[in-house]
Amino acid sequence: MKTAQPFQADLVELAHELHAKGRISRRDFVAGLAMLGALPTALRAGPAGAQAQELVLCNWGGDAIPFFEESWTAPYTADTGITVVQDGSGPSLGKIRAMVEAGAVAWDVCDSGGGSSIQLGEAGLIREIDYNVVDRSKLFPGHDFRWGQTNYIYSFVLGYDTTEFGDNPPTSWADFFNLDDFPGPRSLRKDVLAHVEIALMGAGVPKDEIYPITPDKEKLAFEMFEKIKADTIFWNSGAESQQMMRDRSVVMGCFWNTRLKVIHEETEGEWDWTWNQGMLMPGAWVVPMNNPAGDAIWPFLASTQTPERQVRLFELFANAPANPEAAPLVPPELKKFNATDPDNYAVQLPSSSEYWGANLARVNTTYLDLIAT
């Protein structure tokens, strides 16, 4: 490197000196280096870069930590020498807000969602994604959010107990909301995200006419919830939803495909699901304002778009690749589990993060009021 790019190397040295004398801030220093495209080299080089050799990634903990490490952070460290430390404490909206407002941001990147990125972005709490570094063409259409980079995709799907229904299982949300032909306790999530669409499909609104969601449609959705509320129990955490399936407290439910896959394997197929009318949801990287590593985060985010790394995460975690180029790399026997496999993608509805970004707080409060009374 040194002999190949002497001018750039010289600039890097200069920047190190200026930074060491306190003439430029660390943020400007890192930003300048990123512009030079010299960041990986520079970070390995001098003492001033030593601090930026560490990125802090916050996710929701549990298996996500070893899985993210194997798919994303370890290969990145191998490529660049930059360590990525994971914090599994859960980057909820409230925590990000508290951190940014207190001026004590410890996270460089958080595992959030498309709708949340809009909520946080409009509140001025997170940074706009630098699409000069992150590649828009490696994302499904509509998933290049201003403040969030889609990192994987998951689905809310209709799962059911095959032992309960035999040859006549529920196949659509209309069946889910039909207590006469499909009796028994069912489960929804105690969070309204994606559920308005599900209720509308349950009321017979065709998939393609769900958006835009008008006040009338919202009202219709809430009437549907009201109709089945007495027969419904609500899950908070993914683990809780699994428990409901295991102890057969419910006969069907709206669950995450990742959790259903685990139970499907555990019960040797007794619990199954349909991709039909599933809600495709983008998980998204968000970068808090004034993140400690500054612009050094973008190359890492771009590296998570690599199809092979996304497929590895899918194999471990069942989170579907956010890069359309990854689907052909998925082993054939696992295609059934891939939410973004072309066949499965086609029968599902990609969620509108614009709608949820603008309305989640309001609709969620109404939903909580409804189910708690």
Added chain:
Amino acid sequence: MATQNVAAARALDLEPRTLRLPGITWALIGPAVALLLIFYIWPLVQVLLISVTEVDDRAAGMALGNYGLLFVDEGVQRMLWRTAQICVTTTVLTLIGGYIIAYAMVHVTGRQRSFLMFAVLLSFWLSVLIRAFAWIVLLNNNGLAYEAINLFWQPLRDTGIVQGRLQLARTEAGVIIGMVHYMLPYAVLPLFANMQGIDQRVMMAARGLGASPFGAFRRVYLPLSAPGLLGATVLVFVFSLGFFITPSLMGGGKVVMISEYIWFSMEQTLRWGLATMLATTLLIAVMALIALMSRFVDMKQMYGAK
């Protein structure tokens, strides 16, 4: 010791009473007070201030700001009313159970008392999370407690008196069972302390003067145990108001109490104005309750400050 100290003080030409001057007292407790102010009171005030500085969209333009929501927002009102109902039910059931256990503990032999005390303390020391999960296992369909209760439920269902499958886990009944179990030691311990102080001979005197067993209990024992009962009521009710984990885990998502609502507004919907308003309301309600109770019960004695 005391005389030695006095002698020492005299030797230093200090009268003992100078040590009791308010200035010195404050200097001695000053560090503790400062710590409390800086690390506890001040952050609390900062949080509570948000309730007046950040006005919720729905409260915009209202005279009382976020506090106006208490009077107009039906969702918030229903949630508060539900919280109050669950806490009252929990408190009543806990006191009945706690009174029986404490009464038994006072009146049995030493060895049996140790056993009862051990049982109470054992559950006292278990984490709320473990207890909630244990109850979920017991109350689940096919759980041990479920089967036991179903022995009585099923015949009623067969005869048509009640309808539907028995559902205990993930219902309000489940929440109350879990909460009562958690709160029992908080009722038993103050009641036991109080009852131990009651002179058993007054009961004999009452019986000797012609009272029936129940009359003696109602007219003599119950009034004497009233301070313990009142103390336990405040303790149990105030603690119940703050429940979070048990309703959230055991309520099937449908039992939302004030703490969870505050959490939800902080973390999920970013309605910090609303959340801090509810937190302030809860704090004021709890302090008012304690102030009211302190008129009837010697609080210092209850909390061991005397």
